[in-house]
Amino acid sequence: NAGVTQTPKFRILKIGQSMTLQCTQDMNHNYMYWYRQDPGMGLKLIYYSVGAGITDKGEVPNGYNVSRSTTEDFPLRLELAAPSQTSVYFCASNPGLGTAGGYTFGSGTRLTVV
Amino acid sequence: DAKTTQPNSMESNEEEPVHLPCNHSTISGTDYIHWYRQLPSQGPEYVIHGLTSNVNNRMASLAIAEDRKSSTLILHRATLRDAAVYYCILRGREEGNTGKLIFGQGTTLQVKP
Numbered sequence: 083n084a085g086v087t088q089t090p091k092f093r094i095l096k097i098g099q100s101m102t103l104q105c106t107q108d109m110n111h112n113y114m115y116w117y118r119q120d121p122g123m124g125l126k127l128i129y130y131s132v133g134a135g136i137t138d139k140g141e142v143p144n145g146y147n148v149s150r151s152t153t154e155d156f157p158l159r160l161e162l163a164a165p166s167q168t169s170v171y172f173c174a175s176n177p178g179l180g181t182a183g184g185y186t187f188g189s190g191t192r193l194t195v196v
Numbered sequence: 197d198a199k200t201t202q203p204n205s206m207e208s209n210e211e212e213p214v215h216l217p218c219n220h221s222t223i224s225g226t227d228y229i230h231w232y233r234q235l236p237s238q239g240p241e242y243v244i245h246g247l248t249s250n251v252n253n254r255m256a257s258l259a260i261a262e263d264r265k266s267s268t269l270i271l272h273r274a275t276l277r278d279a280a281v282y283y284c285i286l287r288g289r290e291e292g293n294t295g296k297l298i299f300g301q302g303t304t305l306q307v308k309p
Contacts, residue, residue: 113295124283124299125240132294140296172239176295184230184242185297 084108088173088188095163095195103158103191105173111186112178114156116140116148118169119190125172131156132178163195200284205304208274216269216303218284223264228287230297231258231269233280240283240299243269279307 089104107114112133117125117140127140131150145167147159156175160167173188201219208214220229231243244251244258246267251258257270271278283302287295 115296117299124301125297127296127298130294130296138294141298174240174297178295184232184245185240187239187241190239 086173086175086186086188088171088191090191091189092192093194095160095193097163097165097195099163100159100161101163101193103160103171103173103193105156105158105188106154107156107173107175107186108154109175109177109186110153111175112153113176114150115174115176115185116146116156116158117172117174118142118167119172120169128158128171160193165195167193168195169193199298200286200300202282202284202300202303204301205306207306207308208271208278209308210276211273214271214274214278214305214307216271216282216284216305217266218268219266220284220286221265223286224288225264226288229258229260229264229267230285230287231256232283232285232297233278234283234302235277235280243282245287274305274307276307276309279305281305 086107115130116128119125126142129148131137137148171191174185176185230245232240234240244256246258259268281302281304285297
């Protein structure tokens, strides 16, 4: 199994541009999450989803949007890129409540906004 | 969400045991204790989790205090590859809980050859 796959791995955006960070998992997990990690800091939760069609805000949602049309995919959209969104973005998944197991993280997307 | 407190950094010598502490005095009865680690330039990696009893797996052991207000991640023989940031996180189990993991700063473990 591939686990959680994120694309692209690296991207440079100009201020005001838009992009979508892709995240897909092949484990049939219900719960999916987007985190950002600034240099030298811990991870901050941006958005999460507990199933297809259900999304909710995390700690730092401003400037981002998400959708969850399928169980497998959970894309993160940046509409008007700003330098403050320069960060490493991680997607994660988990089977859901009723299972106590660990979360699986992707390898990350490193985004620079100039 | 209940919070955890960890030391900012720790050092260990290669092939020696490492005990990474975590305090979670406000833990609720249904919170699981999760540990993750993040190697340089990689995403977090699941290490171990537990509820009340001590747990062992191929990577580490988790010792949980009887009152559940603290826990210790034990690496039995540290290797250079274990140098990473280790995060102790509480994950709720109650119905309706979204299972969000709220990361703190973690403990940066340095392993000396």
